[in-house]
Amino acid sequence: MAAIPFREVPSPRRDLRELLEINYKNRNLVHLTSGNVVPLLKNSIWLVVRGMVKLGAVSLHGDEMLLGLAGPNEPFGQPFTVVEAYEAVVLVDSDLLCISTAEIQQSPQLAIALVDAIAIRYRQAELMLALLGLKRVDERVCGFLELLAQDYGQPCSAGLRLSVRLTHQEIASALSTTRVTVTRVIGQLRNEGWLTLDSDRHLVISHLPKIMC
Secondary structure (H helix, E strand, O other), X not given: OOOOOOOOOOOXXXXXXXXXXXXXXXXXXXXXXXXXXXXXXXXXXXXXXXXXXXXXXXOOOOOXXXXXXXXXXXXXXXXXXXXXXXXXXXXXXXXXXEEEXXXXXXXXXXXXXXXXXXXXXXXXXXHHHHHHOOOOHHHHHHHHHHHHHHHHOEEEOOEEEOOOOOOHHHHHHHOOOOHHHHHHHHHHHHHOOXXXXXXXXXXXXXXXXXXXX
C-alpha cells in the first residue's frame, strides 16, 4: 500500500520461543477453545504459545471494538491496558502461558525478550492508527489485510494465507467503517484477483499488483 509503506523489523519471536522452551517447558499450558474469554489477571500477563487471541472492548454506546490481535509468542494482559471493558477472546483453539509480573522482575533475560515482543505489538498499534487516518475506506481495508498478512500470514502457492478468521463486522469496527462497506471492498478485491479464498475458505493475499491500494 503506497500510503503507508511497511518497514521490515527484526522479529524477536524465535528468541522468545527458545527462552520459554528452556525455562517453562515443565509449566502446564492453558488450552482454550475458540470463542472462550481469557481471564485477565491483575499481576500476570498471558503469552500465546499456539493460536490467536482477539483483543477488544465495548464502547460506551455498546459497540464492540477490535483493539488488536495477539499471535504466537506475543503477550497481552491486564497490565498492558487502561481500557475499561477490555477483554481477550480466543479466535482459534489456543495454548496460552500465564506468567506473573514477579517472575518477569526476577528474570532480566525474560524481561528483555518480552520488551522486544511488546515492541511488535506497539508497532501494530501504530500502523492501525495510521490506517484510521486514511480517507479512503478501500485503502484502510487493504492496509489492514496487509498488516495481518505481514504479521500472521502463512506462505502458500497463491501468496500469503490468513489462518485467522475475522468477521466483516470485526474488520469494520477496527477501521471505523460499516460491515456493508467492508463486504463491498473485499468483494472488489476478490474480483480483481488481489484477494482469493482457499479450499478452507481462508483469505489469501496474492502477489499481484494492488490495483485499488
